[in-house]
Amino acid sequence: MTCLLGQTAIYERTTKTVRCVECPSDVATDEGDVAVENESASVKPVSELDAGVAGSSARRVYERRKAKDEERLRQKRGKLGGIAVALSDEKQSTKAWATGAVGEERLGAWLDSLVSESIAVLHDRRIPGTKANIDHIAVKTAGIWVIDAKRNKGKPELRMEGGILRPRVEKVLVGRRDCTKLVDGVLKQIDLVRGLVGDVPVTGALCFVEAEWPLIGGAFTTRGVHALWPKRLAKMLAEADGSVDVPAVRQTVATHLKPA
Incomplete structure (x- = not known):
């Protein structure tokens, strides 16, 4: 990928930002927008941003279900909730979402x-x-x-x-x-x-x-x-x-x- 100044740039999925490797720090990119110091830059989309992230929705469902399962277990076990969470196995219905997410990520x-x-x-x-x-x-x-x-x-x-x-x-x-x-x-x-x-x-x-x-x-x-x-x-x-x-x-x- 290249930035608007023609230099090499990297799209970081975790922060959803585009970081130029070679440009000075006064050139920044975020969500497809480019801001240059002392210049009002127009918004220009970066094509990679609308491609989606493989397995992202399945991964979110898994994280939500896992959090709810752990919270219910903590409430049920009281002071021993943390230990119960550490020792318990994930529900199969919850784990299935993580399994699916990995499959989508690998194929992606x-x-x-x-x-x-x-x-x-x-x-x-x-x-x-x-x-x-x-x-x-x-x-x-x-x-x-x-x-x-x-x-x-x-x-x-x-x-x-x-x-x-x-x-x-x-x-x-x-x-x-x-x-x-x-x-x-x-x-x-x-x-x-x-x-x-x-x-x-x-x-x-x-x-x-x-x-x-x-x-x-x-x-x-x-x-x-x-x-x-x-x-x-x-x-x-x-x-x-x-x-x-x-x-x-x-x-x-x-x-x-x-x-x-």
Whole structure:
């Protein structure tokens, strides 16, 4: 990244500020604004600031739930509350949010490494009117990818059920867990994004970041949604080219789907 004076700058996520490495101290940047001593500078956005932070909303939910769990335990145990908190295990329902956040963060790092003039990435976008979010959106010249990151353990597989007496249906299993509803969620996200971008192709993916994938094969598609792992996803994003105006489409999506 460079600052407005053409020098190297660093975006610090923790403080949400842009710090110039080489500029003197009288040049400061904050939330995309640039202030120069004795000069009234105009506000200019820094493109990185609207990309979102992978896993941020899941991480916030985890921290809130953890704090509430600890507070309830302290109230219940009184003077021994601190010891009880130190010795107790986190609730599985609370820990699941941290697990999900880590999965989104790891996949987000993979996707950020692919960013170029032909690929743009948005993270953790809130779905309007709900508390739900889209984990990742990749905009490339061939179209848009809506990506749901999952950290499920076990081997992902597509299983066909039904037959002569029952309709045949596709089920997604990870280990022994039925994850078919995850596909339904991605399909809804695809419809939402498609409504924003018109004729731009939209593809969906379930990316299992820590699943037990075989050395050969393993990836599959169900109802048009790809089930795969980060490296395979990166390869597919690098394939196929098109004529989509990446900056314009990215701006449209970012404007309608704000960071969560």
